[in-house]
Amino acid sequence: MTTLAFAVLLGASLLGYALNRQAASAIHAGGTRLHSLSNHHGLYALLLVLVPVLVLILAWLALQGPVIDRLTMAGLPEGTLEALDGGGAQLVLAEIKSLAGGRVFGDPEPWKQVAAERYASLRLLSGQMLLAVVAGLSAIILFFARSRVGAGFRARQRVEGIVSGLMIFCSVAAIFTTVGIVAALLFETLRFLEMVPLTEFLFGTNWEPQIPIREGQVAAEGAFGWLPVILGTLVITVVALLLAVPVGLLSAIYLHEFAPARLRAVAKPVLEILAGVPTVVYGFFAILVVAPAIRDFGAAIGLPVSPNTALAAGSVMGVMLIPFISSFSDDALSAVPRSLRDGALALGATRAETVLNVLFPAALPGIVGGVLLAVSRAIGETMIVVMAAGLIAKMTVNPLDSVTTVTVQIVTLLIGDTSFDNPKTLAAFALGMMLFLVTLAINVFALRIVRKYREAYD
Amino acid sequence: MTDSTTEMTGAPRRHATTEAVRASIGRRHRKQVYVKALGLGAISFAFLMLSILVISLASSGYKAFTQTHITLDVFVDSEEISAEKLPRGGFDDVLTAALLVHLPEVDASDRATRRKAEGILSKGAQFQLRDMVVADPGLIGQTVIMTVPLSDPYDQLNKDLIDRDTDEANRRLKNDEISWFDTLEVEGLISTPLNTGLITNADSRFPELAGLRGALIGSAWALLVCFLISFPLGIGAAIYLEEFAPRNRISDFIEVNINNLAAVPSVVFGLLALAVFIGWFGLPRSAPLVGGMTLALMTMPTIIIATRAALKSVPPSIREAALGIGASQQQVVFGHVLPLAMPGIMTGTIIGLAQALGETAPLLLIGMNAFITSAPSTPLDSATALPTQIFIWADSPERGFVSRTSAAILVLLTFLVTMNAIAIFLRNRFERKW
DSSP, X not given: OHHHHHHHHHHHHHXXXXXXXXXXXXHHHTTXXXXXXXXXXXXXXXXXXXHHHHHXXXXXXXXXXXXXXXXXXXXXXXXXXXXXXXXXXXXXXXXXXXXXXXXXXXXXXXXXXXXXHHHHHHHHHHHHHHHHHHHHHHHHHHHHHHHHOOTTOOHHHHHHXXXXXXXXXXXXXXHHHHHHXXXXXXXXXXXXXXXXXXXXXXXOOOEEOOOXXXXXXXXXXXXXXXXXXXXXXXXXXXXXXXXXXXXXXXXXXXXXXXXXXXXXXXXXXXXXXXXXXXXHHHHHHIIIIIHHHHHHHHHHTTOOOOSSOHHHHHHHHHHHHHHHHHHHHHXXXXXXXXXXXXXXXXXXXXXXXXXXIIIHHHHHHHHHHHHHHHHHHHHHOOHHHHHHSOSXXXXXXXXXXXXXXXXXXXXXXXXXXXXXXXXXXXXXXXXXXXXXXXXXXXXXXXXXXXXXXXXXXX | OXXXXXXXXXXXXXXXXXXXXXXXXXXXXXXXXXXXXXXXXXXXXXXXXXXHHHHHHHHHHGGGGBOOEEEEEEEOOTTTOOGGGTTOSOHHHHXXXXXXXXXXXXXXXXXXXXXXXXXXXXXXXXXXXXXXXXXXXXXXXXXXXXXXXXXXXXXXXXXXXXXXXXXXXXXSSOHHHHHHHHHHHHTTOEEOOBOTHHHHSOXXXXXXXXXSHHHHHHHHHHHHHHHXXXXXXXXXXXXXXXXXXXXXXHHHHHHHHHHHHHTSOHHHHHHHIIIIIIIISOXXXXXHHHHHHHHHHHHHHHHHHHHHHHHHTSOHHHHHHHHXXXXXXXXXXXXXXXXXXXXXXXXXXXXHHHHHHHOOHHHHXXXXXXXXXXXXSSTTSOOOOHHHHHHHHHHOOSTHHHHHXXXXXXXXXXXXXXXXXXXXXXXXXXXXXX
16 A cells, blocks of 8 residues: 555656646747746656655654554453553554454454454555545645646746755754754653662662562662773773774874885775774674684683683774774874975984874874774774673773673663663663763764864865 | 184084984984884784684685585375375474485484484475475375485584594584484485575574575665665755855754764664664564664765765866856756766765665664564565674574674675775776866
8 A cells, every 4th residue: 555655656746747847848839938948847846746745655654553553442342451551552452463464373352353353444544545645635736736837937946946945854864863862862861860860870880780570579679880881891992992093003104104005005995894894793703713812812821811801802893993093094194284294304304203203293183083083983882892792790990801881781781672661771771872972072072173183284 | 712612612513413313323213114113013913803804704604605415315105294284294204214214223213313313404304395295295105306404513514513533422413423424425415515595595593594585685675775765865965065055053063963973873873763763653673674764874974975075076167167058056066066976976875885784783773683584575574684694693502603604794795895896996987087
């Protein structure tokens, strides 16, 4: 039904294009001078149909699900829902839907059968109504658009007006996304803070989100202090940066100043490949190669090494960040005016001295900006740590120990669980909020540094 | 007197400076050598890491591209399988009987031994036979020649991944099982053909049956949705910001916003999708549609930034010439600037889609890591994607999945390299010097 509605829409808009274009051409052929090209008359009809009807279809599709669900539940016999709480009602609804989809397990109660038939008929009705509305609305708009064709009609300006509106909408989509992120995170975080006080979240040193599932269960009480989680994130980030910053910087300096052109031509694409490898691959690399290697090495020299070490996750993350830092530093070094470099060389400085004492300080703001962006990426990086770091939050700074990170906790708390009514899942959103705020602050700061610095030599 | 003093003090000082410089030259050059060596070391380290990565993946992954099979003469016994009861029937018993013909030393009356011998064949073999018989019931009562996969431990044994020299207690296959396999191999029943199931099968709990079909189709759907949303939105936004937007606070804010969005951690986009698309709008979990929408939001900033760069590189003279002969602003952009910028835009889009293809974290949060044994037929069906499939397999305890994971990564990297190669080709082929 939905596909048919889209087909009708497509057909109607193309028809509008053809009709209007032909009508305009006919006027033109009659010897009258048109204000706009006949092509614009066609486009006018096309856009006039396409935009509102498409919006209508999408809105309809977004709204029909909840409305039909509500109608189905309202049509159940009296008293069936009273005994059920929210979760139970959801289960009943899911069962009705699977019945309506033709997946029958066992012998469902008759009222469920009835509800399923009702659900199916409501869906069918909604589809038919959508189709009818789309066809009707398209016809009206087509008729209207066709009636506008005339020698003096300013079709081009109208088309350009619509196109401008569409482009502005596209640009605003970025803001929508940001607003969506902030709204979603804020909303769920506030609900989390209703259950867990802010001070406990920010200053608690114990992170044990596994709350009792049944009431009165004597297992772990949920504890939501994020300090061990952020500490673990920092340990891994520091390990990653200790590897990535020197290696990235040195390779940028080498490539920029010393490397023969041939090596440069090979090394740059290789670094780009390294940057394009998906992080899930790095994660697998960490558990397949790096973690066992570190464990064996630790065993060989008699150090206690846990199976999931911060060192393994951090060093693989460092490898991931090398190309990022090196390409940023390379750009920053290239942005330093040649005259500075030539001046230093003319005074008799060696190349190493030129790079280290002249170019490097001049490029430092850009490099710092790049490193900061790398920090933000390391904090927000998910797959490597999900696969290679541990799950248990510990207050430790020992890189040979197993630590957990903000992103690991978000993923493990939410995998396979979407009930947003307990602190366990909501805690993931609170962590997400903190992650968003921290990385946002670093990003804004870094982008500002990079920008300011770039302007200095322009 | 004065002259002589200057001569007296000046000459030694000049001498001292030169000396000092001379003395320092060696040190300074050595420093240069150090810096150079360090730089070379850093580059080599990056190369080394890349090669270890590729070599370790290739060496553990190439074995998943073949699969051990056994060829059996299966007598489809009408006592076990009757035409009325299809698709039910004792397909596994029929297969075991066909297998035991070649293993006379197995005592078929002992249940435990019989079960152990059954373990040679993959659990999927009986379904292969079932599908054959259901498709053609005329096979009942006849003998068919079938090639079916062996189960994972025997596959590992055939690929020399199980060391026969280890202590029997610590080995996955005991001595008698290995001798059965050797018997079968001596009879020439074992073959190791190319593992087409890796691409054509969907996911399975059994490594010898697991394939990437579901993940490939799921990824394709998600990428299609991602492209359909992010490409028009991204290009529209970029054209507006680059060509039409007035330079004011609002357009500045949008620009800062887009740059920030490009640097937001991917897992946050997953949270957004989970709360908004699934929680508020009630879209289905695990669906490529939701995955594609999420990836689109992440890809959009990349496309916008690349498109703006491409538009910027079109020289103003083109715009001025078009404006000069009376074209409107939009006609200039859509008729002249955009076609010239298209190769750059395509390059940026392909690179953005390649990133989206490898993205895992947001897909995990919306449930695209579900275990699903069929390929999705619409973007609303539950599905996995390539990177999430890799994640699931990497988590699986069975040995066979280690090589499967590497093989899946090799498939994913092949796609990525291909996409990047196309992007580079486009860039080189259509790049203009103005």
